[in-house]
Amino acid sequence: MSSRASLSGGIIKLSDLLTQLEEMRGPNAYKITENDIEIAVKKMKVLGSGFNVFSIGSTKMVQSVPHELSTDHLTVLTLVQNEDHITKSLIKQKLNWEDNRIDAIINIMLQSGIIWIDSVEGQEDQYWFMTF
DSSP, X not given: OHHHHHHHTTEEEHHHHHHHHHHHHXXXXXXXXXXXXXXXXXXXXXXXXXXXXXXXXXXXXXXXXXXXXXXXXXXXXXXXXXXXXXXXXXXXXXXXXXXXXXXXXXXXXXXXXXXXXXXXXXXXXXXXXXXX
């Protein structure tokens, strides 16, 4: 999962993680469930490993890198759940946030690798979330 973490900012859908684990373990391995993963992640939290399970709407997500997700992170992640990508103007339109708040959260998410930027000359920058 570490190579994938660099592509997704360390956030993955719980269902996708389960699929990846099943593929790695092979068909003869003991069957695991999403609940098993949640229990394992909760146990690892006491070690300060950076693992966490959280929800975006009805989708459970696993965080595998140590950075704090604020309510602004979660709000933007909830917004992008229904979009292929987002723009600053979409965030402003949907959330009615000021430009400095939008810039701050976008910059943090870019630095942590949660989002990727797609810049096309003459167009507004688009921000893509590899998790969704």
